[in-house]
Structure formats: structure tokens, C-alpha cells
Amino acid sequence: MPSANPQQLIPAEQLAQSPRRFPGESPQYRTARNALLAEEIELRRHIERVAELRRALPPGGEVPQDYRFESESGPVTLSHMFGEHDTLVTYNWMFGPQRQRSCPMCTSFLASLDGEMPDILQRVAFAVIARSPIERLAAFKKERGWRFLRLYSSGGNTFNRDYAGEDPEHGDNAGFNVFVRSSGVVRHTWGDEMGPETADPGQDPRGAPDAMPLWTVLDMTPGGRGTDWYPRLEYGA
Missing domain, CATH: 1.20.58 (Methane Monooxygenase Hydroxylase; Chain G, domain 1)
Structure with missing residues (x-):
């Protein structure tokens, strides 16, 4: 509207x-x-x-290839990730093969997305993508009790380099991208571009609006986000 x-x-x-x-x-x-x-x-x-x-926004660039991923149920291509929808949202998860454990910030965010996913999937398709083997991603999903996230390994393609600006030799990047499919053609429509180079002094780089419910809630409090606290994978009793 x-x-x-x-x-x-x-x-x-x-x-x-x-x-x-x-x-x-x-x-x-x-x-x-x-x-x-x-x-x-x-x-x-x-x-x-x-x-x-x-x-x-005007139509974005046509996707250069129908990237092949590994899902929890076997190989799948980017075009098949759309399912019945004409829109696909992807999130690049910072859990590449060089990491011992998942990024705590991504983990916090994905936990919130898992709860929202039954509603999100009524409107669009949604894929969580990382370069680690699918078995490793699925094991972490089970550990955290996630039920609804659809996980895909991009270890065998260049999707992360092309759409998340990753250099496999130097870690991984988080990021959103949105794709649309029309008449069999898949195009990129939007990707977040607010990285460290766009951050204001004293602030972490983040998009606007901030997609993490954690920070949205803390922003309503007198103490705010703080300057020395981040989510952790585990908390002591």
C-alpha cells in the first residue's frame, strides 16, 4: 500500500x-x-x-546461474527454493567451515526467526545459507531446538562470494538478499549493504530497521544495547 x-x-x-x-x-x-x-x-x-x-526499485540483475545447494533432504537449486512463491529471502549465516561454532549474533537472530518462520512462509520462501556441510548445519539446528528454519549448504558454489561479498579465505559475512521469479527468470531485487564502512562512530554496523528483535527490545530500555555486551551461545546458571 x-x-x-x-x-x-x-x-x-x-x-x-x-x-x-x-x-x-x-x-x-x-x-x-x-x-x-x-x-x-x-x-x-x-x-x-x-x-x-x-x-x-527497478528490476535487479538476473541471477547468473541456478546455484546448486545441499539441503537437509538432498540437492536443490536456487530456483527450487522458491517453492510455490514468487519471492525468496535468503540469510547468509556466519557458520562457515573455518568456525568452531556458529556466530553468537547469527544464532540469536536465527532463534527468533525460527519462531516467526511459519508466518513468514505464508508470504515468501526463506532460506538460511552457510558454507559448512549440511550435516554440520543440521546438527546445530537440532542442538538449538530450531524446528522451522530451512537450511542450505553453499559449500559447493559461489553464492556467498557473489551475494554476501565473502572471501572464503577470510571468514564469512551475514546478510540478507531478496530474489523474485517471473516467467522462469530469477532476479535479485535487494541486498543489505550497510556494513562497517557505513557505521556511525561508536555504533555497530547494522541495517535499518534493525532486524534483530533483541536489539529492538533493548533499545526501549534506559541502558540500551550497552557498549560491551553481545549474545553468547551459552549462559551460566
Whole structure:
């Protein structure tokens, strides 16, 4: 749905006169909270404008080959990953053969995606791709109790190099890509490009909006994300 014409929108400052009051709040708190609410409304509007621009991109490049992957049930090609859908979202998982264990950040994110996957798969196909052998990926999936993620090994192709900018000799990269299939032709439509070179001082590189629920929740708290904490694969009792 196209976003509304900004000239037709009620000013955020007008919408932000919240009738809510919390126990014990001061007038100073309410003034500051309403000012923040106006910024939150503007942020929501900007997120929708960016999403509209993303959807309106011209057709991307045709995929140069029908990449062959290994799935948990055998060989599969990129075109077959679409299944019944015309859109395929891929996530490059940082769990290449050079890693002893999965990237903790990717693991945290994939855990949240696993719970959302039954809903996501109603609208689009979704593939989680890494260069480790499929047996290793599947074993980690079982260890974490993931049920719905569809895993694919790209160890025998150049997908990660072509669409995640990976140099196999120097580690692996996380990243989203979106592909569409029309009349038998598969095209790339969007890939995230906000890496370390786009990060602002004092911030980790991340996309906008941030896809990780973990950070979205922490951003609502006074302590925020912190500067010296990241997810871990295991926590002590």
C-alpha cells in the first residue's frame, strides 16, 4: 500500500498529545515523553517511506546461474527454493567451515526467526545459507531446538562470494538478499549493504530497521544495547 502524502498527514506533534498517564509520572516526564512520541511517529513514517522506496526499485540483475545447494533432504537449486512463491529471502549465516561454532549474533537472530518462520512462509520462501556441510548445519539446528528454519549448504558454489561479498579465505559475512521469479527468470531485487564502512562512530554496523528483535527490545530500555555486551551461545546458571 502506498504511503500517504506527507502533506495530508496530521503533524506528529499533534498526534503525540497522548492521553495516557502512568502512576507517579511528573509533568516534566509527560512533556518529554510526548516530544519523544512525536519522534517515534516520525520514525514510523520514515520507515514506511524507506520500505516503499525499496519496493519500488527497478528490476535487479538476473541471477547468473541456478546455484546448486545441499539441503537437509538432498540437492536443490536456487530456483527450487522458491517453492510455490514468487519471492525468496535468503540469510547468509556466519557458520562457515573455518568456525568452531556458529556466530553468537547469527544464532540469536536465527532463534527468533525460527519462531516467526511459519508466518513468514505464508508470504515468501526463506532460506538460511552457510558454507559448512549440511550435516554440520543440521546438527546445530537440532542442538538449538530450531524446528522451522530451512537450511542450505553453499559449500559447493559461489553464492556467498557473489551475494554476501565473502572471501572464503577470510571468514564469512551475514546478510540478507531478496530474489523474485517471473516467467522462469530469477532476479535479485535487494541486498543489505550497510556494513562497517557505513557505521556511525561508536555504533555497530547494522541495517535499518534493525532486524534483530533483541536489539529492538533493548533499545526501549534506559541502558540500551550497552557498549560491551553481545549474545553468547551459552549462559551460566
